[in-house]
Amino acid sequence: AKYLDQKKELDRKFKAQTELSFPTVSKLVDELNEQDIIHMLSDKRGETGGRKANEYILNQEYAYSLCLKVEREYIEVFIVDLYKQNISYDKIEEKAISAEKILKVIETKILNNKIKSIVVGIPGFIHDGIIGMADGIEALNGCNLKTEIFQKFNIETEVANNMNILVSGFQKELGDISCIHIGKNGPGSSYIVNGKPVSGAFGFQGALKSIQLLLLPASLEFVAILTVGTGEANGVPRPVVNRTICAPEAAQ
Secondary structure, three states, rough: OOHHHHHHHHHHHHHHHHOOOOOHHHHHHHHHHHOOOOEEEEEEOOOOOOEEEEEEEEEOOOOEEEEEEOOEEEEEEEEOOOOOEEEEEEEEEEOOOHHHHHHHHHHHOOOOOOOOEEEEEOOEEOOEEEEEEEOOOOOHHEHHHHHHHHHHOEEEEEEEEEEHHHHOOHHHOOOOOOOOEOOEEEEEEEEOOOOEEEOOOOOOOOOOOOOOOOOOOOOOOOEEEEEEEEEEEEEEEEEEEEEEOOHHHOOO
């Protein structure tokens, strides 16, 4: 009787959390097994006998992700499995990065029919897959790269700031974190807050440029400070420069 009560309580909690019944889950598990998405790891019987239980494991080689890290003069290409393990790596030197060259790189890599998703990291700010501004890669500015990739290859695609993609990979392991990167294009940063990446209203968060501290001559009467915000032009996020006039002492 105690065992039956425990089973009923487990059934109730499971259904409340998943909104699925045990027969439905059993059917889904069978389908996943037939599609080779999961593998039966072992079967074992409890110490007291009774109904046999099966143990399953995710087939990490069922699907791969194609990941591109785009920089000013090269593209790094990673293919990873479902456990985030690197399957292959390549670095392609390119003097003039463009959307066409990125598509060409993808085309040469998706010959592996296990690739089920594409992720592209761009230095700069991106909103809904549209590149508002790519640091040092002007040819990508205003490009809806996410749509172009999906329309050409019909594979689920994500295009985002490279640092936001990086920090998302540590989300489950480290919780709320901040990440700072110093590269050729200047410093960049990304953040996880309350379990979610922070990207700002237009994906411009963390896209910092080199900041220099200047010793200002005492003879100056005023200083103009330029800061960068965000706005939209024809529906595409663009940087907006704001000017503030102040005394040299305030600028310091």
